[in-house]
Amino acid sequence: MAQQVVGLIGAGRMGLPIIGHLVKKGFAVIVHDVNPAKRAAAEAKGAQWAESSDQIAGRADFILICVGYDREVKELLGSGGTLTAARKGTVIALLSTIHPRTVQELADQLRHGGIEVVDSTVCRGSWAADEGTLLSFVGGSADVVARLTPVLRAYSSDVVHTGPVGTAQVAKAVNNLILWACLVADHEGLALAQRYGVDIEALRRALLTSSSANHALENWGNQTMAWAQDDMAIVAEMADDCGIALPQAGVVREICRTLKPRRYKLEEYGK
Numbered sequence: 001m002a003q004q005v006v007g008l009i010g011a012g013r014m015g016l017p018i019i020g021h022l023v024k025k026g027f028a029v030i031v032h033d034v035n036p037a038k039r040a041a042a043e044a045k046g047a048q049w050a051e052s053s054d055q056i057a058g059r060a061d062f063i064l065i066c067v068g069y070d071r072e073v074k075e076l077l078g079s080g081g082t083l084t085a086a087r088k089g090t091v092i093a094l095l096s097t098i099h100p101r102t103v104q105e106l107a108d109q110l111r112h113g114g115i116e117v118v119d120s121t122v123c124r125g126s127w128a129a130d131e132g133t134l135l136s137f138v139g140g141s142a143d144v145v146a147r148l149t150p151v152l153r154a155y156s157s158d159v160v161h162t163g164p165v166g167t168a169q170v171a172k173a174v175n176n177l178i179l180w181a182c183l184v185a186d187h188e189g190l191a192l193a194q195r196y197g198v199d200i201e202a203l204r205r206a207l208l209t210s211s212s213a214n215h216a217l218e219n220w221g222n223q224t225m226a227w228a229q230d231d232m233a234i235v236a237e238m239a240d241d242c243g244i245a246l247p248q249a250g251v252v253r254e255i256c257r258t259l260k261p262r263r264y265k266l267e268e269y270g271k
Helices: 017-026 036-046 053-058 070-077 100-111 127-132 143-152 167-195 200-207 227-240 247-262
Strands: 005-009 026-031 062-065 091-094 118-120 134-139 156-163
Touching: 005 017, 005 053, 005 100, 017 026, 017 036, 026 053, 036 134, 053 127, 062 134, 062 143, 070 100, 070 247, 091 100, 100 118, 100 167, 118 143, 118 167, 127 134, 134 143, 134 167, 143 156, 156 167, 167 247, 227 247
Parallel strands: 005 026, 005 062, 062 091, 091 118, 134 156
Antiparallel strands: 118 134
């Protein structure tokens, strides 16, 4: 059986470790990033560098997109995008956290040319990407998901098929909504405890064995909140689109805006 080729676009904090896991699992990996300075790191992981994304389009069996925003995804897959020239039968997986509507529209457009677009969002953070223990949500038809799953298993300890195209974005949005709400609650609880002289680290460890245990508390001190506001903006837009009120999500979004530069500084919280 010929070695399968996986293209990856976006060799950032999540993309780079994924490259290494794919290579270790026996895939031939071709990588492109708009920042040429990423080349050395990608090649050190065992990947081949592509000078442009269109060099990936004509060679890859699977293409993973790890860019940051809707507009970047649309530049690659929208009208005139370089990846619209991918070979018939290519599966393109969007790891980016974007609006589910964007994924659905792109999937509809490219399906006519025999290109399958699915969303395959990842959870558990950059440390899970390093370890190869990410949780991958994947939205698409069962047969396409089955084809893609061995690729996802290279860097994910858990792969969950959430339903049709777009549902993995919904699952990731729900994950993010709950994550940031927990991080805010953790700050408020521990800040209150600190004011009363409680040993914060002893309390944190104890809480992880109680009904208040959560991932943000378990990984206290590690979260950069780099994408918190963008994540919550997507949640707000999704809620508006379907006509549901999410009052707590709105409050969390606003708190995240002010919390990000002061995260984990409990002595400053609430002042």
